[in-house]
Amino acid sequence: MSAVTPIPRLPHLETRRQVSQLRVLRSEWTKFRSVRSTAWSLLLGVLLTIAFPILFAAVTSARWGHMSPQEQASRSPLDIALAGVNVAQLAIAVLGVLVITAEYSTGMIRASFTAVPERLPVLWAKIADYAVVSFVLMVPAVLIGFFASQAILARHDLLQISISQPGVARSLVGGAVYVTLVGIFALGIGAIVRSTAGGISTFAGIFFVIPPLMNILPTSWNEAAGKYLPSEAGRQLFALQHAAHTLTPTAGGLLLLGYCVAVVALAAVLLVRRDV
Amino acid sequence: MIEARELTKDYGEKRAVDCLSFTVEPGIVTGFLGPNGSGKSTTMRLILGLDAPTRGDVTVNGKHYRDHPAPLHEVGALLEARSVHTGRSAVNHLLALAQTHGIPRRRVGELIDLVGLHEVARKRAGQFSLGMGQRLGIATALLGDPQTVMLDEPVNGLDPEGIHWIRNLLKGLAAEGRTVFVSSHLMSEMALTADHLIVIGRGRLIADTSVDDFVALASQKVVLVRSPEVARLRHLLAGPDVTFEAGERGALEVHGLTAEQVGDVAAESGIAIHELTPQQASLEEAFMNMTRDEVEFGHLEQPVEVAV
Numbered sequence: 001m002s003a004v005t006p007i008p009r010l011p012h013l014e015t016r017r018q019v020s021q022l023r024v025l026r027s028e029w030t031k032f033r034s035v036r037s038t039a040w041s042l043l044l045g046v047l048l049t050i051a052f053p054i055l056f057a058a059v060t061s062a063r064w065g066h067m068s069p070q071e072q073a074s075r076s077p078l079d080i081a082l083a084g085v086n087v088a089q090l091a092i093a094v095l096g097v098l099v100i101t102a103e104y105s106t107g108m109i110r111a112s113f114t115a116v117p118e119r120l121p122v123l124w125a126k127i128a129d130y131a132v133v134s135f136v137l138m139v140p141a142v143l144i145g146f147f148a149s150q151a152i153l154a155r156h157d158l159l160q161i162s163i164s165q166p167g168v169a170r171s172l173v174g175g176a177v178y179v180t181l182v183g184i185f186a187l188g189i190g191a192i193v194r195s196t197a198g199g200i201s202t203f204a205g206i207f208f209v210i211p212p213l214m215n216i217l218p219t220s221w222n223e224a225a226g227k228y229l230p231s232e233a234g235r236q237l238f239a240l241q242h243a244a245h246t247l248t249p250t251a252g253g254l255l256l257l258g259y260c261v262a263v264v265a266l267a268a269v270l271l272v273r274r275d276v
Numbered sequence: 277m278i279e280a281r282e283l284t285k286d287y288g289e290k291r292a293v294d295c296l297s298f299t300v301e302p303g304i305v306t307g308f309l310g311p312n313g314s315g316k317s318t319t320m321r322l323i324l325g326l327d328a329p330t331r332g333d334v335t336v337n338g339k340h341y342r343d344h345p346a347p348l349h350e351v352g353a354l355l356e357a358r359s360v361h362t363g364r365s366a367v368n369h370l371l372a373l374a375q376t377h378g379i380p381r382r383r384v385g386e387l388i389d390l391v392g393l394h395e396v397a398r399k400r401a402g403q404f405s406l407g408m409g410q411r412l413g414i415a416t417a418l419l420g421d422p423q424t425v426m427l428d429e430p431v432n433g434l435d436p437e438g439i440h441w442i443r444n445l446l447k448g449l450a451a452e453g454r455t456v457f458v459s460s461h462l463m464s465e466m467a468l469t470a471d472h473l474i475v476i477g478r479g480r481l482i483a484d485t486s487v488d489d490f491v492a493l494a495s496q497k498v499v500l501v502r503s504p505e506v507a508r509l510r511h512l513l514a515g516p517d518v519t520f521e522a523g524e525r526g527a528l529e530v531h532g533l534t535a536e537q538v539g540d541v542a543a544e545s546g547i548a549i550h551e552l553t554p555q556q557a558s559l560e561e562a563f564m565n566m567t568r569d570e571v572e573f574g575h576l577e578q579p580v581e582v583a584v
Contacts, residue, residue, distance in 0.1 A: 008390060008441055008444060008445040008448065009448060010390065010418050010421065010445070010448070010449065010452075011386050011390070011421075012421055013349075013379065013383060013420065013421035015378070015379070015380060016346060016349050017346065017377055017378035017379075018345040018346045018377070018378075019345065019346060019347070019376050019377055020378075023375055023376050023377065023378050024375075024376050026375045027372045027373065027374075027375035027376045028372075030368060030371050030372040030375055031361070031364070031368075031372045034364050034365065034368035034372070035361060035363040035364055036363055037363065102361060102363070103361065106358070106360065106361045106362050106363075107355075107357050107358045107359040107360065108359060108360060108361040108364075108369075109359075110321075110326055110355055110357070110359040111359040111360065111369075111373060111416060112373075113325075113326060114324050114326065114347065114348075114353055114359075115347065115348055115373045115376040115377070116376050117324070117325050117341055117342040117344070117347055118342065275321075275326065275327040275328060276321075276326040276327065
């Protein structure tokens with residue numbers, strides 16, 4: 001411990017301004033960029049988004065000669081290009097949960113809500129900062145994954161698709177939109193549950209445990225209900241082909257957005273009403 | 277200025293704060309005293325609007341905390357539980373809070389210097405010692421140059437130098453006309469810092485008094501007398517509320533009378549007095565007497581820590 005001034009005197013502060021949403025946005029940005037988990041999660045999300053298409057493109061190229069004609073016909077270049085999105089969503093969702101639950105586990109939330117006793121500006125700012133950053137990083141990551149996997153497949157003259165073909169650009173941007181919405185959903189869950197472990201497991205339950213369970217249901221039930229799951233609805237944002245029993249990209253995207261709005265609305269109500 | 281009116285908070289079946297009314301005035305240091313678990317921290321959370329009261333009301337500088345458009349300029353608070361993200365540096369912690377009010381970045385540096393954290397300002401707060409964490413909490417409380425300063429157990433984890441420093445700081449803040457409200461479970465600490473005391477036990481108000489009055493109120497009247505005619509004096513002093521104990525080396529301990537009363541009786545009867553000493557109860561004794569019935573768990577020796 002360093003020596004302290006013998007007679008402490010608090011220096012006066014001339015400027016006195018009020019809390020505003022813009023200032024809280026700036027504050028949350030400082031919080032966001034100043035913890036390590038942010039950089040690690042985002043880096044992991046971006047790397048997975050890029051690495052999986054490259055890996056799958058390489059494996060597909062190498063194994064192409066050994067594949068049956070049906071298997072070859074079932075390969076889709078866009079599935080390969082967007083393979084990382086399914087994995088990256090976990091890293092991004094964990095970050096979404098942590099953005100809010102880490103404040104509860106460390107007690108920072110008390111300082112945050114003492115500075116901003118209206119509380120809601122903190123939630124809005126967290127969502128805004130977080131959504132912008134993950135979208136801005138995911139768009140180039142998805143594009144790099146696409147062009148890299150296409151370049152690898154091109155060397156073997158396989159599965160070429162142009163970004164100008166119908167639905168391709170939409171699917172690529174849709175992948176980035178999907179991950180961003182998933183992150184917002186996870187952040188909302190985190191704000192409701194208020195614990196990191198609880199938030200991550202609730203999210204994983206909804207996105208990774210319930211969907212495979214649906215396969216146990218009779219096919220007609222699964223096809224009727226399964227498309228309304230957040231993961232299944234959201235997947236239509238970056239799926240090129242759509243079956244009769246799936247939603248359109250617009251409907252699926254809107255439904256996932258609706259789930260996000262519902263979760264965040266519940267989080268907002270609880271945030272204001274609960275004791276910290 | 278902090279004003280609580282019939283402030284009550286239940287957590288399920290348990291009543292943490294029970295119909296508490298008090299006013300904390302500007303310009304002095306007000307100690308908030310009570311055994312551990314008596315509701316001090318809950319009261320402070322209610323003041324800050326972190327918890328909502330079950331009944332009653334509390335305002336700071338005339339408004340509910342939540343209704344202040346710039347709360348960090350009104351109240352600076354250090355809560356007992358740590359309120360810092362362990363992965364963030366002291367500088368970024370303070371900066372993030374400053375930015376909510378548009379407080380300039382250089383203020384963060386000023387506060388870091390004030391609390392003596394410049395050498396560790398860029399280290400992650402999770403690596404801080406208890407004392408450093410406490411200093412960071414104090415810096416956080418003072419960030420907005422607030423009119424009211426509220427600190428929950430500020431000396432916890434501070435070294436003697438740090439304790440001395442915080443006492444001077446608090447007295448200085450009060451001398452500038454600020455409202456200073458400091459909680460402690462250590463009476464001896466309050467004796468050195470506070471001018472006024474609000475004492476609670478089991479969430480209820482026990483005393484709202486100046487430090488001097490507190491001792492007088494809580495301590496019994498005890499006078500030590502030494503006289504060659506101690507037996508005659510004892511006979512003359514006897515009364516319904518008066519009891520005697522044998523003191524050291526032939527002295528007599530008179531309970532229930534003031535030194536003035538004992539001296540007058542002796543003078544009237546022409547009894548020589550060699551010593552007449554009022555026995556002041558220490559603050560710690562006064563505090564224990566007062567909270568004897570209000571201690572949450574078991575016997576008093578347990579929960580009330582006495583500082584040396």
